[in-house]
Amino acid sequence: MCVLSSLLCALVASPPEACKALRGFYDAIGAKDKSPSFTDRSSTCCAFLDVRCTQPDGSPSPPLGQKEGWKAGATLTKIKFRGGTEFGSSGTLPGALLLPLAGTLEYLDLGKEGDRSFSGTLPAELTQLTALQKLSLTTGKFSGTIPHQLGRLPALEKLTLLSKSLSGTVPGELCHRSDGSLRKLVLDDNVKLSGTLPPECFLLPTLEEISAKKTRISGTLPSKITAPLRLLILEEVSLSGSVPEELCKGEKLEELVLRRANRVSGTLPTECLSHDTITKIDLKRTKVGGTIPSLDKAVPKLKTLDLSNSDVSGTLPASVDMFSGLEYLAVDRTKLYGIVPESLGDIRGLKKGTCTLQTESRDVNFWCPLPSNAPYCTETSSGETIGCSVMSPPPPPPPAPSFASDTAVVVLLICAIAIPAAAWLLYTLCKRVAITSTVVVPKMTELDSAAVEHVPEGEARPTHYN
Numbered sequence: 266m267c268v269l270s271s272l273l274c275a276l277v278a279s280p281p282e283a284c285k286a287l288r289g290f291y292d293a294i295g296a297k298d299k300s301p302s303f304t305d306r307s308s309t310c311c312a313f314l315d316v317r318c319t320q321p322d323g324s325p326s327p328p329l330g331q332k333e334g335w336k337a338g339a340t341l342t343k344i345k346f347r348g349g350t351e352f353g354s355s356g357t358l359p360g361a362l363l364l365p366l367a368g369t370l371e372y373l374d375l376g377k378e379g380d381r382s383f384s385g386t387l388p389a390e391l392t393q394l395t396a397l398q399k400l401s402l403t404t405g406k407f408s409g410t411i412p413h414q415l416g417r418l419p420a421l422e423k424l425t426l427l428s429k430s431l432s433g434t435v436p437g438e439l440c441h442r443s444d445g446s447l448r449k450l451v452l453d454d455n456v457k458l459s460g461t462l463p464p465e466c467f468l469l470p471t472l473e474e475i476s477a478k479k480t481r482i483s484g485t486l487p488s489k490i491t492a493p494l495r496l497l498i499l500e501e502v503s504l505s506g507s508v509p510e511e512l513c514k515g516e517k518l519e520e521l522v523l524r525r526a527n528r529v530s531g532t533l534p535t536e537c538l539s540h541d542t543i544t545k546i547d548l549k550r551t552k553v554g555g556t557i558p559s560l561d562k563a564v565p566k567l568k569t570l571d572l573s574n575s576d577v578s579g580t581l582p583a584s585v586d587m588f589s590g591l592e593y594l595a596v597d598r599t600k601l602y603g604i605v606p607e608s609l610g611d612i613r614g615l616k617k618g619t620c621t622l623q624t625e626s627r628d629v630n631f632w633c634p635l636p637s638n639a640p641y642c643t644e645t646s647s648g649e650t651i652g653c654s655v656m657s658p659p660p661p662p663p664p665a666p667s668f669a670s671d672t673a674v675v676v677l678l679i680c681a682i683a684i685p686a687a688a689w690l691l692y693t694l695c696k697r698v699a700i701t702s703t704v705v706v707p708k709m710t711e712l713d714s715a716a717v718e719h720v721p722e723g724e725a726r727p728t729h730y731n
Contacts, residue, residue, distance in 0.1 A: 290362050296346060317343035345374035360388025367394050375402035382406050398422045405429035413438040423449040434460030440469045449474040467492050477502060498522040507531020513540055520545040527551060533577055545569040552576050560587035569593040576600060586611040592618035602630045610638030623651040
């Protein structure tokens with residue numbers, strides 16, 4: 266076993282003494298470097314495959330395997346354990362043995378999954394490596410929780426913890442340091458990791474990458490995102506909510522992956538589709554809806570667009586060829602319909618890539634005829650032509666009304682109203698005239714008749730009425 270006091274000399278030791286201390290560390294954890302120089306006790310440890318050193322002028326150490334060339338004052342800055350531990354599954358990492366390198370160690374990789382990988386919990390001493398910039402482990406044998414003290418490391422830029430056995434929640438302290446330098450947070454494959462993603466992480470002015478796929482992380486996507494994210498990868502999580510518009514207003518976004526996050530809804534972020542830096546959008550098996558917008562400028566960097574099994578609707582725009590860099594397009598099992606534009610055949614990358622409009626030949630979302638210049642898009646994986654429905658052409662629009670036709674309509678309306686009114690008025694007048702001109706002549710008596718007969722010529726005849 267290595268004596269801790271000898272390791273403390275590593276910070277100020279000459280190269281031979283630093284190597285001796287490092288060898289003691291390997292002995293303590295039962296590890297071996299695969300370099301042939303490891304068995305040569307006289308060789309510099311900068312020749313180890315697991316180690317990188319930095320010269321006093323900032324230049325890297327001599328090439329791997331070279332015994333000479335280590336200048337006085339060189340420091341050990343990187344350790345990447347490739348061989349693991351000889352103790353097998355019972356091997357643990359004694360963090361106290363790393364403390365002598367606290368002022369110089371910038372990169373620590375605790376190895377990958379394997380029979381000889383480390384196990385146990387993450388040692389608390391990791392939080393005292395004040396020069397540490399990158400901490401990585403990709404072994405599933407580390408258990409326990411993520412030490413919240415990691416958020417205190419002032420120089421930490423990249424934190425990658427890929428373990429199937431870590432549990433608990435993501436400590437908010439990881440993103441509390443607004444004066445820190447955290448740029449990358451990767452928590453993939455931690456199937457026991459639950460809780461929510463700290464909202465502080467989405468506001469951190471330095472954070473460029475968040476990846477937490479295949480975890481049990483839940484909650485809602487924050488509506489406010491000011492972190493300059495390049496990558497947001499939240500695949501197979503239980504998050505809900507909608508894609509924030511602010512996410513696509515930044516100048517750095519390259520990948521947006523919410524694949525199989527089937528509680529995420531809202532509308533398709535159209536600003537992301539037209540972003541100059543975007544390379545991948547994957548919303549497969551989400552409830553995201555909306556339409557694919559028409560584009561007035563090319564988006565050459567977008568390589569992957571997967572909207573399959575989502576609620577996206579509408580039609581494929583005629584300007585789909587503006588996605589000129591596409592190599593993977595999947596829009597099957599969506600609510601898209603209508604004409605498949607011939608411009609789809611102008612996207613060269615799809616010829617050797619993947620283009621899936623429908624997965625079943627019996628699906629008839631799109632209209633016939635299908636474009637003949639893109640068979641790689643209009644065929645299923647089994648080589649069958651996708652189904653399409655025969656749509657009759659829409660009726661022609663009615664002709665624009667002219668002045669003459671407008672006048673005719675007005676005249677007809679006037680006639681329809683005036684003629685019945687005039688007929689009624691005429692009928693009423695005629696009736697009144699008829700009544701006025703009717704004279705009732707009474708019968709004359711015998712006296713009147715006699716009187717009339719004896720009236721001399723030229724005199725008025727008397728008239729008497731009963």
